[in-house]
Amino acid sequence: MAFDLEHYKRRASRLLWDDLDFGSFRAEPLRPEVLRCLSYMHDVEYHTVCYLRDLLLTPAHADPRMTAFLSMWAYEELWHGEALAGVLEAHGHPHGDDRVAALRAGLGWRDRVRPLVMAAGGWWAGPSFVALQMAWGAVNESTTQAGYSLLARQAGHPVLAQLLSRIMRQEGVHLDFYTSQARARLAASAKAQHLTRWALARLWRPVGSGVMPPEETGFVLSYLLGDAEGRRQAERLDRRIDRLPGLAGLGLLRRVVEAIPCPQPGPPRADPVRGPAAARQGGRGTVSA
Ligand SMILES: [Fe+2]
Ligand SMILES: [Fe+2]
Structure with a gap:
């Protein structure tokens, strides 16, 4: 089914949580490993605007439907x-601007080179590159x-x-938007299918891998995908990818699950905001899964 962009433009909104009782976390706090996953997700959600920067460096920016969606998406x-x-x-965990600024400051040359790679890829592959971005x-x-x-x-x-x-x-x-765009663009072009299949098979890594420390990514993957339910979800996700034109059998999530080393992730790392002591005291780097 086609994505109803007009409907989305009118319905896109700020997430509301004012009615939720965050005070309940005082009496019933979340476990350290849950907070560690949430810290990862917090960082990656805030990084979306940097992904938007990369998307707009390609021919995607010429499509007004695309830019309308991306405007709402980033918001x-x-x-x-x-x-x-x-x-x-x-x-009482690090969050917000200080944490996000520390993350971005630590990205270094990778973050500076990325826009060049995206612009060059868009120039070289044209519409096929947009199909890859959508997939x-x-x-x-x-x-x-x-x-x-x-x-x-x-x-x-x-x-x-x-x-x-x-x-x-x-x-x-x-x-729904990304899937509908990917399906249409892949169906229309064998070149787009070849490029997308090649790039996903060789370059794709789980969300946040490009910006978060490897031990944090490893922890989150182990914690969320390391049991039977996680493996079931991974299989479901692979089946979903299989349904896109030209992408059957990639097994992206199966590979992620197979790469999970063991139930005990690595040692806590120094927290970029609070330092190594924070990690030892139960901050972002706490390991207890
Ligand atoms: Fe999100
Ligand atoms: Fe999203």
Whole structure:
């Protein structure tokens, strides 16, 4: 079914959570490993505007339907970050501007080179590159949505579950847009299918891998995908990717699950905002899964 952009333009909105009782986290705080996952998700949600920068460096920016969607998408993703910041704040964890600024400052040359790579790819591959971007976006939105579902299940906290279900609803709309765009663009071009298949198979990594420390990505993947339910979700996500033209059998999530090393992730890392002591005391780097 075609994505109803006009409907989305009118319905896109700031995520609301003012009615949720964040005070309940005082009596019933989230476990350290849940907070560690939420910190990761907080950072990645806030990074969406940088992904938008990369998207607009390609021929995608010439399509007014695309830019209309992306305008709303970045706005909604910002508020996902703000909502998760509220949860972290309720637990006295680093959040918001200071944390985001530290993350971006630490990206270094990779972040400076990325726009050049995206612009060059767009120039070289033209519309096929946009098809790749849409398929990539569909994979990332679907895995993000599944990640929130798995985290809500692991956390077992009613207030967090409500908040994440609201975020998941919006992620589902984003997923619909990326999927409809990817399906149409891939169906129209064998070149787009070849490029997208090649790039996803060789370059795709789980959401946040390009900006978050590897040990944090590893922790989140182990925590969310390391049990039977996580593996079921991974299989479901792979089946979803299989349905896009030319992308059957990639097994992206199967590879992620197979790469999960063991139930015990690596040691806590120094927190970019609070330093190594914070990690040892139960901050962002706490390991207890
Ligand atoms: Fe989001
Ligand atoms: Fe999203």
